[in-house]
Amino acid sequence: MNLNHLFLFRAVAEAGGFSRAAERVHVSQPAISMQVGELEAQLGLTLFHRLGRGVKLTGAGKLLLGYAQRLGALGAEAEQAIAELKGLRRGHLAIGASTTIGVYLLPNLLGEYRRRYPDIDLQFDIANTDDIERRLVDGTLGAGLTEGLPPDCHELETLVFLRDELVPIAGPDHPRIKTDRKALTIRQLCAEPMIVRETGSGTREVIDRALAKRGQKLQRPSLVLGSTEAIKRAVAAGLGVAIVSHLTIQTELAAGQLAILPVHGFRLNRPLHRLCWRNRARDPATLAFLALLDQRYPPELVSEHRPTRKS
Amino acid sequence: MNLNHLFLFRAVAEAGGFSRAAERVHVSQPAISMQVGELEAQLGLTLFHRLGRGVKLTGAGKLLLGYAQRLGALGAEAEQAIAELKGLRRGHLAIGASTTIGVYLLPNLLGEYRRRYPDIDLQFDIANTDDIERRLVDGTLGAGLTEGLPPDCHELETLVFLRDELVPIAGPDHPRIKTDRKALTIRQLCAEPMIVRETGSGTREVIDRALAKRGQKLQRPSLVLGSTEAIKRAVAAGLGVAIVSHLTIQTELAAGQLAILPVHGFRLNRPLHRLCWRNRARDPATLAFLALLDQRYPPELVSEHRPTRKS
DNA sequence: AAGTTTACATAAGATAATCTTATGGAAGGT
């Protein structure tokens, strides 16, 4: 007994005859006879009284009809649910991101996603790279966006989706902002009172390494703060300058609370990575997210020779 | 997509692998691969992540699994319901009977039926032969038991299941009962004060016709009553004698409230008919009823030459 | 790091299920 048997049975019950049902479902009449006959043989009961002029349900037929209808409806519902999944009108998107991306980049991106696919449940978690890797591997996340070195997991595909510019900033009252807008040298920048994250923070390491490469180091780490947001406020208050991600200061730049310090020859960026399974089928929802991401930020493949986390 | 596809899909999801599922449902592994592959192709989505070491549901797979389980359960429920119908642990028995049979014979019979098949709903209606015929034809009744001439409907099978003896009765104070138990002649019987049903009643017609055949007729229809029960009470009270169905007086004979009047050469019976569809499949419930009836009252086919109702 | 094992995919041939056309037979209507 499969769904097709029951479908034809139902057609007969509803059409009131084998021939009429056959016509209605575009199949020959003997096909109907055989399927119904097989059903009757398997169940061991007659399902229709053959009246000569059409056909009528027996008690067993009435009983089965109820089930056939429910089974048909449920089967159709299943197919529709899957179709909705495929058509992005249902489903679940789970994204993991590191802090900066999660706070300053993802909300906007997910806003656009929600606008395009309003029926897909969204979930996004801010976590560190290790957690994101773990949750990608165990399937809890569909994709991850991270800032640090990408994890060295051969099951995951790693793409740089954006180079995050790190820029020197100062408050509106800084002399180089308020009076002359002449650019500093890098050496001069290093001599400014610099507000930084703690050593070990991803941002801090990028800065230290970049300066070291040019034979410089920070002269006056005047203040060490635990969050980018705190650093921005401190800089805005005139406590010093800082080097922060361009992503994090859009609002303050527009409001005039912060300004970019012009520095000769200063150019520093760090790659932002997009992580997801390499050889595994991806949800339509995740696929659509990745497509949206690629559309906003055309991707760039991470060569296998780049440094990765030991993990 | 049919139930078998879903069954195999479910087996894979529950076994956690194609090979394990194949073993569990006694089918080759490629058969599983093909069925699941076909399902995926039809739905347009991957249902399992192939992990190399077994297999894991995707989001679409999880969604489908819920439906597959519900569909499987519902299908099993349908098969079980039908099996119960066949096994007489479910179903509905609808019997129509004429008054005497319905009151004096059926309760006992249906009691036995209920004892044997306690899960079958019973319905029995007392109606006249025309109604019973009509309700048999339209399928409302599964079988009918009637007293009069059987209907002349070629779609219905008519069997005599019992010859109902009509016997003369008197009250306990009747001289032939109380003092001498000498048998009356038929002529003498006809001269007794006789309590009868109205002309047109089936019983009355049988009696009149039988007496007429012997050149007799009732001399003293002293009282005409509309029900057999009323006649019995009148006879018991000594208002006269009567000729009634043997079926109706078992209790009163045992209680000594009525007695059979011995009459020389008096033998009168009428056939009781069992009606049901001739060429049509019968419910297990109805079949079991007919079997019970046949067991109690071995049947006798009504020849086509017997008189039938014009109808 | 190479070999071994495990598990899914694929191909080819065999088997079974299902369909279609053609035809028979029974019941209903004229």
Added chain:
DNA sequence: ACCTTCCATAAGATTATCTTATGTAAACTT
């Protein structure tokens, strides 16, 4: 009594599905 309608059956064709044999990729071993 004839004609029509409708279901059942038979034969042949087609399609689904299964099995055996083999390929391939991932994971575990040493």
